[in-house]
Amino acid sequence: MTETSPYVPPKVWKWEAENGGTFAKTNRPIAGSMHEQELPVGNHPLQLHSLATPNGVKVTVMLEELLEAGHSGAEYDAYVIKIGDGDQFGSGFVDINPNSKIPALVDRSTAIPTRVFESGSILLYLAEKFGAFLPKDHAKRTEAMNWLFWQMGSAPYLGGGFGHFYAYAPEKFEYAIDRFAMETKRQMDVLDRHLADNQYMAGDEYSIADMAIWAWYGALALGRLYDAGEFLDVASYKNVVRWAEEIGKRPAVIRGRKVNRVNGPLEDQLHERHDASDFDTKTQDKVAAE
Ligand SMILES: N[C@@H](CCC(=O)N[C@@H](CS)C(=O)NCC(=O)O)C(=O)O
Numbered sequence: 001m002t003e004t005s006p007y008v009p010p011k012v013w014k015w016e017a018e019n020g021g022t023f024a025k026t027n028r029p030i031a032g033s034m035h036e037q038e039l040p041v042g043n044h045p046l047q048l049h050s051l052a053t054p055n056g057v058k059v060t061v062m063l064e065e066l067l068e069a070g071h072s073g074a075e076y077d078a079y080v081i082k083i084g085d086g087d088q089f090g091s092g093f094v095d096i097n098p099n100s101k102i103p104a105l106v107d108r109s110t111a112i113p114t115r116v117f118e119s120g121s122i123l124l125y126l127a128e129k130f131g132a133f134l135p136k137d138h139a140k141r142t143e144a145m146n147w148l149f150w151q152m153g154s155a156p157y158l159g160g161g162f163g164h165f166y167a168y169a170p171e172k173f174e175y176a177i178d179r180f181a182m183e184t185k186r187q188m189d190v191l192d193r194h195l196a197d198n199q200y201m202a203g204d205e206y207s208i209a210d211m212a213i214w215a216w217y218g219a220l221a222l223g224r225l226y227d228a229g230e231f232l233d234v235a236s237y238k239n240v241v242r243w244a245e246e247i248g249k250r251p252a253v254i255r256g257r258k259v260n261r262v263n264g265p266l267e268d269q270l271h272e273r274h275d276a277s278d279f280d281t282k283t284q285d286k287v288a289a290e
Contacts, residue, residue, distance in 0.1 A: 020170035026083060031100065037090025042077025042274055045109035049081050049093060050102045052261035054159070054215040054225075055119045059103045060273075061211050061256030062126050062133065067276065068252040071130045073109065078259050078273040120152045123208040135205050144202035147209035150190075155216045157183045167226040181232060184220075188237045191217055195239035210247060218244035255279055 015029050039049060046063070050056040066074035081087040081102045088100040097104035097117035105122050107114040107129075116125045127134035135141045161180035165173055191213070194201070201209040216225070221237060221244040223229030235241065247253055258270040258279065266285040270278055280286075 021164070022168035023084075026086065031098065032089075033091040033094040034086065034089035035091065037087070037092050039090075039092035039096070040077075040079055041108075042079075044075040044077050044274070045073060045107060046076035047106040047108060048076050048078040048260075049096065049104050049106075050078060050260050051081050051083055052257065052259060053083075053102065054155070054219060055101070056103045056260055057257055058119045058211050058215040059105065059122050059126075060259040061215070061253050062123055062208060064252035064256040064259075065211070065250075066126065066130055066132060069132060071132060074126070074130060076273070080260050080262060080271050082262065118152075120148055120212060123148065123212060127208050133206065133208050133211070135202055135207060140202050140205060144205075144207040144209045147201040148212050151209070151212040151216065154187050158187065158216055158220065162228070163226045166228055166231070185232060188217065188220070188232070188234070188240060191243075192237040192239045195243045200243070206247075210243075214244060214247045214253070218247055222248060258283065 021027075039047075041047060048059060048063070050059060052060070060078065063074055063076050063078075081093060081104075083102060087093060088097075088102065093104065094100055096106055096115040099117060101117075103117075103119055103122060105116040105125075107116065107125075114125075116122045124134070126132075135144055157180060162177070162184045165176040165180055169176070198204075200206050201213055217240060219225045220228070220232070221234050221240045223234060229235070258268050259273045260271065261269045262271060263269070266288060267283050269284040270282060271284065272278075272282075
């Protein structure tokens with residue numbers, strides 16, 4: 001019988017071999033750009049550089065909601081950043097997000113173009129710019145912000161913790177899966193109890209807090225994340241499922257999920273978005289049929 005000796009951390013950690021996980025080629029312990037790469041620029045005031053992961057979907061849902069509500073100033077060009085290919089380390093992208101993570105937005109309607117990174121900051125920027133999807137009433141606005149920031153602090157345990165060890169790590173480590181499954185279920189219970197008495201996260205108004213939380217926890221409740229619906233018994237969080245299904249039916253949400261998507265059914269993949277008509281003519285099923 002071979003016994004593996006327990007890992008003893010060295011005095012100083014060194015970046016040596018790839019760890020074998022799904023993102024082994026992407027992850028690195030240094031920041032900054034790795035290659036020269038200019039970003040394309042389209043005609044609209046808002047330029048989005050992103051991918052349809054949960055963090056990306058929050059922003060495309062918000063932009064589609066703004067357009068659906070008649071805010072024509074929210075017209076946008078959306079370009080794909082393929083994080084598996086290292087696009088986030090190109091010099092143009094690092095200029096707009098020194099943290100090298102999608103999503104990142106440039107607002108070219110300001111005298112000097114404004115860069116906006118971190119999905120929560122982007123949602124708040126757009127909500128304030130257009131006066132939409134953030135309650136005007138101070139107490140309700142505070143509640144929306146409470147939940148927006150809750151999402152920012154909580155989702156790394158769901159994604160970087162549970163999702164990483166359940167779906168992406170090179171081996172199944174019981175300790176890590178246990179720890180993060182427990183925390184993810186606790187978070188789902190937090191949401192479930194809140195949504196038992198509230199239609200939306202900030203009460204009776206749909207807001208950026210719903211968009212942020214739905215992209216992660218709505219996807220989990222609908223069984224779309226990490227194939228973990230059964231493992232985490234997501235159906236038992238009935239109020240979260242009710243809320244997730246309701247939001248999932250919104251036309252802007254259905255459109256927003258398609259933008260910058262490079263996997264899944266071809267009819268749900270709109271790699272780049274430059275015009276509202278692209279949803280009818282440029283999804284990958286239509287491109288393939290040409
Ligand atoms: N806190 C950030 C997280 C963004 C994030 O983690 N983005 C991931 C995709 S979901 C990414 O770009 N990863 C690429 C990398 O880590 O190199 C936000 O909310 O915008």
